[in-house]
Amino acid sequence: MTRETGVVAGSDGVAAPSPGADSRPGPVVRFATETTSYGASNQQVVELMKPSAPVVCHGVVVLVHGGYWRAKSDRSLMSDLAADLLSRGWSVCNVEYRRTSNGGGWPQTGNDVRAGFETARIFAREQGDNFPLIAIGHSVGGQLALLGADLLDAVVALAPVTDVARTEREGLGEGAAVEFMGTLSSEDPAAYRQASPIRQLPANVPVLVVHGDNDSRVPLEHSQDYVRAARELGGDVELDVVRGLSHLEAIDPQSGHWQEVLRWIEGFAVSFPNAQICVNRGMDNDAKRADRWLRKEGS
Numbered sequence: 001m002t003r004e005t006g007v008v009a010g011s012d013g014v015a016a017p018s019p020g021a022d023s024r025p026g027p028v029v030r031f032a033t034e035t036t037s038y039g040a041s042n043q044q045v046v047e048l049m050k051p052s053a054p055v056v057c058h059g060v061v062v063l064v065h066g067g068y069w070r071a072k073s074d075r076s077l078m079s080d081l082a083a084d085l086l087s088r089g090w091s092v093c094n095v096e097y098r099r100t101s102n103g104g105g106w107p108q109t110g111n112d113v114r115a116g117f118e119t120a121r122i123f124a125r126e127q128g129d130n131f132p133l134i135a136i137g138h139s140v141g142g143q144l145a146l147l148g149a150d151l152l153d154a155v156v157a158l159a160p161v162t163d164v165a166r167t168e169r170e171g172l173g174e175g176a177a178v179e180f181m182g183t184l185s186s187e188d189p190a191a192y193r194q195a196s197p198i199r200q201l202p203a204n205v206p207v208l209v210v211h212g213d214n215d216s217r218v219p220l221e222h223s224q225d226y227v228r229a230a231r232e233l234g235g236d237v238e239l240d241v242v243r244g245l246s247h248l249e250a251i252d253p254q255s256g257h258w259q260e261v262l263r264w265i266e267g268f269a270v271s272f273p274n275a276q277i278c279v280n281r282g283m284d285n286d287a288k289r290a291d292r293w294l295r296k297e298g299s
Contacts, residue, residue: 031086038115041103046119047075047094050127051086058269059132060124061085062093062152064113066139066159066251068176068217071102077251081136084253088262091127093120097144100179106195109180113144117151132272134265138251139218140180146197146207154206154268156261158250159218162226163199165192172218198226202235208264209237210257212245238264 033049046062063082067073075096082092095116098104104112117135124131132153137145142160149155161167165185168177178184185192193199207230211223223239230237242250242257249255 036119038119039112041098043096043098043102043104044112044115045096046116046123047082047092047096048120048123049082049086049092049094051089051091058088058090058266059134059272060091060093060120060127061265062095062117062120062133062135062145064095064097064116064135064137064141064145066137066141067099068173069099069104069109069140069180070176071099071104073099077138078136078141080253081251081258084258090265091124091131093123095120100176104180106181106191110144110147110195114148114151117148121151130273132269134268136261136265139247142209143195143197146203147195147200149203149205149207152205153272154208154265155203156208156210156265157223158210158261159212159215159247160197160209160223160226161218162197162222164195165189166196166222167218168192170219198229201230202233203230203237205236206268207235207237208240208261210240210242210250210261212242212247212250212257214244215247215250217247 030052031049032052033047035045035047038044038046063075063078065073065075065077067077075094078094082094085092093116095113097109097112097116099109121133124133134154134156135145135148135152136156136158137143137160138158140161142157143162143164145152145155146157146160146162164177164181167173168185181188181191181195183191209223209227211220213220220241227237227239240257240260245255245257250257252258
């Protein structure tokens with residue numbers, strides 16, 4: 001386990017949300033970070049980041065990166081989102097997991113991310129409050145987050161892979177699905193079903209799916225079909241279709257959709273059973289927002 005401290009800051013040395021996002025002035029945001037292992041591989045780690053006073057957490061966001069399960073992509077893909085979330089008072093867990101060519105594949109990768117979520121849950125509890133644990137996953141990270149929804153309080157899936165068999169049939173990701181699964185869907189349909197969120201419905205937690213209509217890596221229709229199927233089974237699922245958004249822009253906190261993601265997770269946090277923790281810690285803006293949500297929930 002390694003520990004260090006750092007600062008999330010804009011160019012002027014003052015904590016600032018990413019340009020283009022909802023701007024809120026505030027002090028320098030210092031944070032403590034440690035990297036902890038949940039397995040023997042150097043890929044089985046979670047980077048735990050917690051903002052220090054005077055910033056108070058809304059909850060814990062666990063990030064799961066994409067990259068079509070390939071080792072060349074890692075958790076650094078989510079660094080900009082992590083920095084923006086820290087600047088807004090969220091604790092962040094950035095999960096790394098084994099991928100194809102470095103020990104991953106199915107079901108190892110799925111098991112790794114579930115272990116990462118368990119680590120994040122312990123981290124949340126150690127902070128002394130019942131903070132909500134919300135996953136934000138991108139691409140196959142969205143797939144892995146949705147599959148682990150039973151360990152979470154809510155999920156945000158950014159341009160997620162929802163049907164691995166369909167991904168294989170459509171040849172997406174340059175054959176990534178066969179590399180990941182180790183076989184064709186026709187040869188092991190049961191494994192493909194287990195790895196596909198659309199075949200593991202309902203998620204039983206609130207889900208926000210965000211997908212651009214300019215995504216050439218994961219077609220928008222995949223998310224539309226997932227949301228339709230989830231709603232038919234009574235799932236609490238919202239879909240935000242973003243005009244012009246490409247696949248990688250989904251993890252850019254400067255893109256306009258990020259404001260909607262922030263509003264959604266903040267709204268969920270203040271309606272959580274322990275929303276009053278924000279009031280008790282003297283966060284005036286959060287106190288007002290929590291009061292509105294608590295009165296709405298009680299009406």
